[in-house]
Amino acid sequence: AAGVIQSPRHLIKEKRETATLKCYPIPRHDTVYWYQQGPGQDPQFLISFYEKMQSDKGSIPDRFSAQQFSDYHSELNMSSLELGDSALYFCASSPRDRGRRYGYTFGSGTRLTVV
Amino acid sequence: GQSLEQPSEVTAVEGAIVQINCTYQTSGFYGLSWYQQHDGGAPTFLSYNALDGLEETGRFSSFLSRSDSYGYLLLQELQMKDSASYFCALYRDDKIIFGKGTRLHILP
Numbered sequence: 501a502a503g504v505i506q507s508p509r510h511l512i513k514e515k516r517e518t519a520t521l522k523c524y525p526i527p528r529h530d531t532v533y534w535y536q537q538g539p540g541q542d543p544q545f546l547i548s549f550y551e552k553m554q555s556d557k558g559s560i561p562d563r564f565s566a567q568q569f570s571d572y573h574s575e576l577n578m579s580s581l582e583l584g585d586s587a588l589y590f591c592a593s594s595p596r597d598r599g600r601r602y603g604y605t606f607g608s609g610t611r612l613t614v615v
Numbered sequence: 616g617q618s619l620e621q622p623s624e625v626t627a628v629e630g631a632i633v634q635i636n637c638t639y640q641t642s643g644f645y646g647l648s649w650y651q652q653h654d655g656g657a658p659t660f661l662s663y664n665a666l667d668g669l670e671e672t673g674r675f676s677s678f679l680s681r682s683d684s685y686g687y688l689l690l691q692e693l694q695m696k697d698s699a700s701y702f703c704a705l706y707r708d709d710k711i712i713f714g715k716g717t718r719l720h721i722l723p
Binding site for chain 1: 645650656657660663708709716
């Protein structure tokens, strides 16, 4: 079965650089979520999209932006990177009407290291 | 706001039963879920409780009591592969909010 695809798997950037993370949800999943997980921490909700429109927003820094495209893939853009942005970034998808009962499907994540 | 409390670590023996508790404070939510995450891996959905009571899925069961603001995950016939972190998570608005996670150590 198709899973949530994230790219790249690993990314190393220098401070003040920009990074773009990509997410390809499971086909027919209309909702995409982005989470950030620091070492030893719980996943923190960043932002979600339903049918290409932003549906909810969490603790996402102003330096970050995201969007969902017509093919439902999503991109998380991160600018002016800081050392504290180093984390695992997960994308998850679900069908909106079944997401609670059957859970979100998470991608393998992008490990971002800022040096 | 909302917060979820779980023990940071739990240790159990292979073949035994272990219960991971979760208490929460929130002004409203749809339901309580549990996710498993192995080191370096992605969170994986285990169970969902929308209503009070017990939900069973194979070796895993989850319980919710809204009146007590409490839930738990019960793992039976523990296997070494169950060594992982377990997160309780609230569905609120259009997202899930994770607890801090419980690291389960399994001894042979």
